[in-house]
Amino acid sequence: MTRLSVNLNKIALLRNARGGRDPDVLQAARACLDAGAHGITVHPRPDARHARADDVLALATLCRERGVEFNLEGNPFAPARPGYPGFVALCRQARPDQATLVPDADGQLTSDHGFDFARDAAVLRQPVAALRALGCRVSLFADAGADVAQAAAVGADRIELYTGPFAEAHARGDASEALERCAATARLAREAGLGVNAGHDLSQQNLAAFLAAVPGVLEVSIGHALVVEALYGGLVPTVRRYLELL
Numbered sequence: 001m002t003r004l005s006v007n008l009n010k011i012a013l014l015r016n017a018r019g020g021r022d023p024d025v026l027q028a029a030r031a032c033l034d035a036g037a038h039g040i041t042v043h044p045r046p047d048a049r050h051a052r053a054d055d056v057l058a059l060a061t062l063c064r065e066r067g068v069e070f071n072l073e074g075n076p077f078a079p080a081r082p083g084y085p086g087f088v089a090l091c092r093q094a095r096p097d098q099a100t101l102v103p104d105a106d107g108q109l110t111s112d113h114g115f116d117f118a119r120d121a122a123v124l125r126q127p128v129a130a131l132r133a134l135g136c137r138v139s140l141f142a143d144a145g146a147d148v149a150q151a152a153a154v155g156a157d158r159i160e161l162y163t164g165p166f167a168e169a170h171a172r173g174d175a176s177e178a179l180e181r182c183a184a185t186a187r188l189a190r191e192a193g194l195g196v197n198a199g200h201d202l203s204q205q206n207l208a209a210f211l212a213a214v215p216g217v218l219e220v221s222i223g224h225a226l227v228v229e230a231l232y233g234g235l236v237p238t239v240r241r242y243l244e245l246l
């Protein structure tokens with residue numbers, strides 16, 4: 001069975017827009033878990049525009065209390081700065097069940113590529129070993145077509161297939177090639193002993209097609225589309241409730 005980890009970055013982004021407490025990231029996490037989600041993901045950025053270090057610690061505690069997986073995403077090579085202690089240091093504090101390493105540049109709008117394992121393998125060994133020593137399962141963000149055997153060689157447990165290009169192709173109506181690339185990469189990863197997660201721009205529109213073509217995906221982390229869909233789904237009843245108050 002594929003497990004769903006809900007990424008709450010967008011809840012934190014909206015909260016930060018006003019500087020108050022709402023929408024409350026912990027309340028949102030509880031709602032997702034009450035609805036049956038298998039875990040919670042956040043991808044705090046060094047600029048703290050989404051989830052902050054205090055959110056990470058609070059979510060880690062909640063997930064431990066609820067016995068569900070906490071997945072923390074980030075770039076282990078991004079330098080620490082005020083409010084962001086660095087990814088490995090944050091994992092040392094929060095002890096997520098899974099640490100997903102993503103090679104985002106500082107200030108990048110969103111994730112748009114996986115690791116180049118031929119280039120990055122040597123530098124990945126140390127953070128992967130440090131995170132595993134903390135008890136985290138380690139997953140590496142990987143493009144479809146990446147040399148995933150090298151991800152196994154650096155000591156990772158899983159890859160997370162970057163599904164953005166698939167989602168774009170699906171929206172254009174020609175996803176078959178992207179799906180074949182994802183399926184082939186997932187197969188190679190499993191042959192190398194890695195588990196396979198997937199994420200980025202997955203949605204109610206494209207998820208079933210993805211999972212049908214790429215069997216054996218252990219976990220999908222979904223945030224942006226899920227929050228957008230929740231807004232659309234919630235607008236009508238909410239406006240009606242306001243009208244009743246007039």
Ligand SMILES: CC(=O)[C@@H](O)[C@H](O)COP(=O)(O)O
Pocket residue numbers: 007009010043050073102109110111141199200223224
């Ligand atoms: C690795 C990945 O794809 C997600 O963590 C994604 O980057 C989250 O998206 P936002 O940071 O844009 O919410």
Ligand SMILES: NCC(=O)COP(=O)(O)O
Pocket residue numbers: 007041043073160198199200201202221222223224225226
């Ligand atoms: N790892 C992907 C993730 O957490 C969520 O990505 P998105 O659904 O916000 O694009």
